[in-house]
Amino acid sequence: MSEPPQDSKDPGRLRPSGGYRKLRAFQTTSVIYDATTFFCEKFIRSHKLADQLIGAARSGRQNIGEGSRASAVSAESEVKLVQVARSSQDELLLDYEDFLRQKKHRQWHKNDPEAMEVRNIAKRPGNAPLEYADYAKWLDHEDPAQRANCLICLIHQANYLLDRLLLRLEQDIIKGGGYREQLTAARLAERDRQAGRPVVPAADTPNCPKCNKAMRLRTAKQGGNAGSQFWGCSGYPECKGTRKYQAGASDRPDRPDQADQADPTQVT
Structure with a gap:
């Protein structure tokens, strides 16, 4: 059944x-x-x-x-x-x-x-x-x-x-996430696309560790990390939560990297 x-x-x-x-x-x-x-x-x-x-x-x-x-x-x-x-x-x-x-x-x-x-x-x-x-x-x-x-x-x-x-x-x-979270992630992805920034699929976009809002892929403009990418909270400047970004790896804590996933099987 x-x-x-x-x-x-x-x-x-x-x-x-x-x-x-x-x-x-x-x-x-x-x-x-x-x-x-x-x-x-x-x-x-x-x-x-x-x-x-x-x-x-x-x-x-x-x-x-x-x-x-x-x-x-x-x-x-x-x-x-x-x-x-x-x-x-x-x-x-x-x-x-x-x-x-x-x-x-x-x-x-x-x-x-x-x-x-x-x-x-x-x-x-x-x-x-x-x-x-x-x-x-x-x-x-x-x-x-x-x-x-x-x-x-x-x-x-x-x-x-x-x-x-x-x-x-x-x-x-x-x-x-719910509809509102997915809609926010899609809206931010469209902004990045229009600005020519790399777009990460919503399924691989992490939530902010501080406020749990969707995060955006940003590029540091100054300091020792200038030019490097990182995850920044979409609620900035109210929330300044960040996460490290690693190209090619899943940044979702509930999603392992693709290389570590076994072939899925359908359970009936």
Whole structure:
């Protein structure tokens, strides 16, 4: 149950966005949303409870899509929206557990044959998209316990995928900064390009050790180091933080030199 590669990136944009329909988390929550709607229409008499169940299921799906689109201009917004989706799934999980308990139905254990059969559908080879039809055996069953138990399995899978997605998004912010930091680095790089100064890719531009702002490659104009390059804080003169510059080496503390990197492999 691995998430696909990063969302597509428009060549004209700083950050990737969209592509959420390929996410297993989005596909799984889409099945949950549809199945919850049908479940409520058939088995839930309380309009208030039905609205709560459908609303939580819808929130799980819609916030993944909205967060993916928001990532183009705000990494933090994407994290918040995905976290809302994760919380909605927890709310939905509790409601289905309550239904089984209050109706005296048995809840499947995670290692029961039925639960394992549901889980294994997402493990099939080829990474084919998940659809409602894949789970119709349970989700269209006349027994509400079959439907609720299948949905509980799907919610657990969705939660696992959303937790992984949140971890990846947080690590992306730690390593690459948020939208505002990337925009600042791109603006400074364009200034350097127009002035004829060497431009270092934003991914290799370090942050200031004093204020954590993006740094700029500068050239000393006087003193014993006149003519040599160094990293200076983009917040100068308010901040006078500097770092040594070594041509051909990565200056990001979280990025080793290219010569020290092993060939990357994709883990699924």
